[in-house]
Amino acid sequence: MSNLSIEQKMNVSLSINGREVEAEAEPRKLLSDFIREDLGLTGTHVGCEHGVCGSCTVLYNGAAVRSCLMFAVQANGSDIQTIEGLAKNGEQHVLQQSFTECHGLQCGFCTPGILMSSLEMLNSGEEPTKQEIKEMLSGHLCRCTGYTGIIAAIERACGIKKCKEGDN
């Protein structure tokens, strides 16, 4: 038997929105809680904690994943992006602009997660079809909008040439 105490915290160091951070976490700490409670970034929302709603979606080494289905210790050494990293120098990211213009949100609870999945799509550099956008959105629950505005917003953002992340 291992003598490791189960309460023992482990060191987690990762890059979040381009900033290097280091903190301690119990192994059972979900990445979503680590981001919200330990790093103070509450833009990542938590809805269901079993992978269904998509509100906790972040980019983990560039891939959209559920942060409620990962432990913080598993993210050690990784590159995480959350909604807080989207706007640059006070300017909204093209996705945020599109969501505003196309009425892609109402209460906004689902929005940070949807924006992170949309960012992965945008970063792939390939213009998605409406069907591909819908399939991607199947991983997100929105109880307000009826999705039409969300689809229009993503189409708009992905249609704007060279609007990859960072170019705004």
Next chain:
Amino acid sequence: MKPATFTYCSPSTIEEAVKLLEEYGDTGKIIAGGQSFIPILNMRMSEPECLIDINQINELNGVRVEEGVLKIGALTKQRELEQSDAIKIHVPILSEATPYIGHVQTRNRGTVGGSVAHADPSAELPLCFLALDAEIVIQSIDGTRKISINDFFITYLTTEVMPEEILTEIHVPLSEHTGYAFEEFSRRHGDFALAAVACILSVDEIGKVDKVRLVLGGVDAIPLLAEEAMEYLAGKSITEETIERAVELAVKDADPDEDLHASKEYRVHMAKVLTRKALIKAYNRALGKEV
């Protein structure tokens, strides 16, 4: 919903992992993509003493072809399977079925081995690997063993993989089959299938069925190999009559559970509809007809 406390280990070789599995026995659990297991932990349906995270074991990653066998590492991400050119060329049924697994956000983390080891009877990959007559490679401190997928699934969420063992690879024999089809019905895209069917089929030079493997999902505690239908179809032409007979034989042993998503009758009905569609599609593909 937060998991109970556990000790976390992150071995970087299979050797280390099987030592930990031996040490912890029943109280240690492997975590791969975590897309099925972390919800279970969050809901405290399982409270293992130790989690053995296999994500750092690089040798478990990737897809390769060796001596006529396609070898898929257990840790290969479902997303990677979906996008792999080798898979598209050699076993296109997997490229066709993978997009049905959850959502892109869960496929980015979820692994091929995790899906097979988890053994949900309506999960896509177990159905496909059974249709493909795959072999499962399992390792423990005592060494490696291979088991045919025909003997792999025991019951709901239970397989031949013992607590002290790890599933390392899935071997798919590359055969000359040209017909394949995967059909599924679920209430919303990304939900678990209410019923699903995987079919692999080859024809002889006069267009009669040479070999066929037909698997039904969501209609029993394990993926159901429709052996009677397979035997019946071998050597026959595909006509409306033979298809109808095969469909009846295929659902003969189906015994789905009833739940809030669908009644028993409805699932069996869907299994029939999907079997019909799959047989026709696989047959047309085997004949080289566009579908």
